[in-house]
Amino acid sequence: MAVILRTEGLNKDYRLGGFGRAKIITALDDVNINVESDRPVIISVVGESGSGKTTLAKTLLRLVEPSAGRAIVYDKVVAGKGAQPSKRDFMKSVQPIFQNPFEAFSRYRPVDAYLFETADRVAGLQAKEAEASVDHALVAVGLDLADVRGKYSNQFSGGELQRISIARALIPDPSLIVADEPVSMIDASRRMIIINLFKRLRDEQGRSFLYITHDLATAYYISDFVAVMNKGRVVEFGAARDVMGNPQHDYTRLLLSSIPTTRSRWRPRSRIAG
């Protein structure tokens, strides 16, 4: 079994204010998560605003350096002491999807230019391979190169643009995709297209996901594992059916009680390792 994601004593302190008036904000406080599996998984991180979810995502994406501890993705230390892969190797194995697809693409540059740039600079593909890889990635998200070539971000809906972001993330053939609130800016009617796409990419392409969300309903629906964060700490972590079906922590119960209608419809996936 591979260690798909493990964090060991992960800590992140932000220092605010000048000398003498400095205030320390502990965004991650001894975060320990361990997911070992022989199949790809979707791990959701839920918690209210300010609980540290984005800081965890940024740490795994190497956008912030942890103050202590380390993170392991697919058996490699990717953040903290002893981080192994070079930047390019790292970007091939862990790719991001961000909240606002309109911020990911400038309106003055055709979106396919971003895809070809990723194929060249991150995946290291030659022109012909790049063309095939970009098209393949777009087909995986329900589009193709002919739909996208030469068009600008304002010619797409938020949902389409987020699917193009996902295609971009697929081009380097990553093992883990870190998706920070990927549907919160998308029209409610189109959210499930993205959520179902994550499931399909897990099952058909073997990608694992870290899905960061406020939305417990979609977390219920797609997760194999769930981490519940509160004030920088992971207060509950485990197989989704355990955390959501039999929460042990008061904070998890509080979160769950805020969505009673969805909870009553939730059913665990039978193949979750337990």
Ligand SMILES: Nc1ncnc2c1ncn2[C@@H]1O[C@H](COP(=O)(O)OP(=O)(O)OP(=O)(O)O)[C@@H](O)[C@H]1O
């Ligand atoms: N660059 C920063 N400098 C200082 N404090 C920060 C910085 N980034 C985050 N924080 C603080 O760290 C804590 C955790 O923030 P974080 O964005 O990780 O939470 P979150 O759970 O993702 O919240 P949200 O759901 O609102 O995005 C908060 O108190 C936040 O104000």
